[in-house]
Amino acid sequence: xxxxxxxxxxxxxxxxxxxxxxxxxxxxxxxxxxxxxxxxxxxxxxxxxxxxxxxxxxxxxxxxxxxxxxxxxxxxxxxxxxxxxxxxxxxxxxxxxxxxxxxxxxxxxxxxxxxxxxxxxxxxxxxxxxxxxxxxxxxxxxxxxxxxxxxxxxxxxxxxxxxxxxxxxxxxxxxxxxxxxxxxxxxxxxxxxxxxxxxxxxxxxxxxxxxxxxxxxxxxxxxxxxxxxxxxxxxxxxxxxxxxxxxxxxxxxxxxxxxxxxxxxxxxxxxxxxxxxxxxxxxxxxxxxxxxxxxxxxxxxxxxxxxxxxxxxxxxxxxxxxxxxxxxxxxxxxxxxxxxxxxxxxxxxxxxxxxx
Amino acid sequence: xxxxxxxxxxxxxxxxxxxxxxxxxxxxxxxxxxxxxxxxxxxxxxxxxxxxxxxxxxxxxxxxxxxxxxxxxxxxxxxxxx
Numbered sequence: 001x002x003x004x005x006x007x008x009x010x011x012x013x014x015x016x017x018x019x020x021x022x023x024x025x026x027x028x029x030x031x032x033x034x035x036x037x038x039x040x041x042x043x044x045x046x047x048x049x050x051x052x053x054x055x056x057x058x059x060x061x062x063x064x065x066x067x068x069x070x071x072x073x074x075x076x077x078x079x080x081x082x083x084x085x086x087x088x089x090x091x092x093x094x095x096x097x098x099x100x101x102x103x104x105x106x107x108x109x110x111x112x113x114x115x116x117x118x119x120x121x122x123x124x125x126x127x128x129x130x131x132x133x134x135x136x137x138x139x140x141x142x143x144x145x146x147x148x149x150x151x152x153x154x155x156x157x158x159x160x161x162x163x164x165x166x167x168x169x170x171x172x173x174x175x176x177x178x179x180x181x182x183x184x185x186x187x188x189x190x191x192x193x194x195x196x197x198x199x200x201x202x203x204x205x206x207x208x209x210x211x212x213x214x215x216x217x218x219x220x221x222x223x224x225x226x227x228x229x230x231x232x233x234x235x236x237x238x239x240x241x242x243x244x245x246x247x248x249x250x251x252x253x254x255x256x257x258x259x260x261x262x263x264x265x266x267x268x269x270x271x272x273x274x275x276x277x278x279x280x281x282x283x284x285x286x287x288x289x290x291x292x293x294x295x296x297x298x299x300x301x302x303x304x305x306x307x308x309x310x311x312x313x314x315x316x317x318x319x320x321x322x323x324x325x326x327x328x329x330x331x332x333x334x335x336x337x338x339x340x341x342x343x344x345x346x347x348x349x350x351x352x353x354x355x356x
Numbered sequence: 357x358x359x360x361x362x363x364x365x366x367x368x369x370x371x372x373x374x375x376x377x378x379x380x381x382x383x384x385x386x387x388x389x390x391x392x393x394x395x396x397x398x399x400x401x402x403x404x405x406x407x408x409x410x411x412x413x414x415x416x417x418x419x420x421x422x423x424x425x426x427x428x429x430x431x432x433x434x435x436x437x438x
Contacts, residue, residue, distance in 0.1 A: 084386065085393075104386055107393075115417055124412055138394050155397045156416050159404065 015328035037308035040077035044308040070098035089146035089255035106306040110259030128183035129158020132192025146255035193220035212244030219251035260301035269332035276301040371399035385420040
């Protein structure tokens with residue numbers, strides 16, 4: 001059995017389509033999605049009337065929504081009866097959570113997309129899986145947190161899952177030791193959110209456990225860690241020293257675009273898969289900026305059909321270093337963290353105006 | 357019913373939390389409320405433990421009905437008629 005979908009973009013080599021071909025394939029698909037959401041989501045239609053995009057002849061001309069709109073608005077492109085899951089994400093502190101409405105079709109596309117990406121990183125075999133979180137995360141099934149959905153989504157790629165944190169988020173040393181006794185001598189998968197993995201690392205003494213056969217996949221951003229002066233280099237070096245773990249891959253993704261995650265390549269750059277892309281924009285003028293220039297990130301993805309999340313202006317800053325080879329095809333990105341709030345005025349004004 | 361067929365049935369009944377006499381042969385993924393994405397992972401773990409097999413990623417994604425689950429375990433070397 002192979003992992004397939006009726007969408008040729010999902011069947012394309014995940015990190016093997018050169019950028020010009022990729023853009024040529026994405027453009028018509030994303031224009032169709034824009035038209036679909038315009039028809040199916042009245043709120044989106046009204047917003048496009050305000051944004052009034054001109055003719056779309058390139059990816060950067062696609063209209064986008066500021067990602068914060070998913071906090072202030074219920075944006076769905078399917079009738080309520082077809083919504084099977086509502087993802088919620090607190091995102092930035094002290095705000096109402098984002099709500100992302102999924103039907104079975106979009107949920108399936110997210111799963112297939114993530115599978116295409118993960119089999120690229122891990123291979124087709126499921127590995128024994130250590131989850132740096134607590135098991136209670138998966139209990140409420142109708143209103144699943146983005147973190148819970150992330151863990152559940154990753155469980156597809158792991159077997160014999162063991163959660164190594166207890167309810168109070170403390171390391172369960174017995175669970176960890178038991179897992180390593182059974183599976184520690186062959187390749188195994190470790191998955192967790194970046195700051196929780198860091199908590200685990202901090203709870204361990206140098207050499208206390210041997211994770212040298214592990215493959216760590218982590219995501220969730222560096223916000224908490226940058227406050228403690230921990231960047232990707234420090235993170236990886238500390239993991240290696242304390243646990244022997246060498247294979248570490250970070251992901252960049254968000255609740256509003258589950259499935260189309262960007263993966264860290266062998267050179268440490270984040271790379272979007274064939275069915276998604278990134279456009280870097282000037283934080284003030286929002287015009288696209290050239291390669292090598294820092295700006296705010298717009299992410300596009302062909303996955304979302306049940307909500308208008310196919311083109312989003314994020315609140316993250318980043319820079320594309322170069323495009324295509326060596327290694328994987330596509331834009332080679334570094335995410336630099338959240339944009340300072342004051343600079344977001346353009347976006348939140350849109351939301352405020354719509355609310356009024 | 358043969359023991360291996362019984363094992364597969366029992367794995368479904370335990371993972372989905374349905375009555376022992378439920379018509380599992382008719383179940384499809386998300387076709388009943390008990391078979392949601394969380395239960396699906398419990399079902400995968402249950403089937404792997406019952407037959408001491410390791411399913412592939414494609415199996416996990418493709419196992420959308422009892423009938424398909426049956427063909428998957430057969431492909432992994434389980435004699436379902438035994």
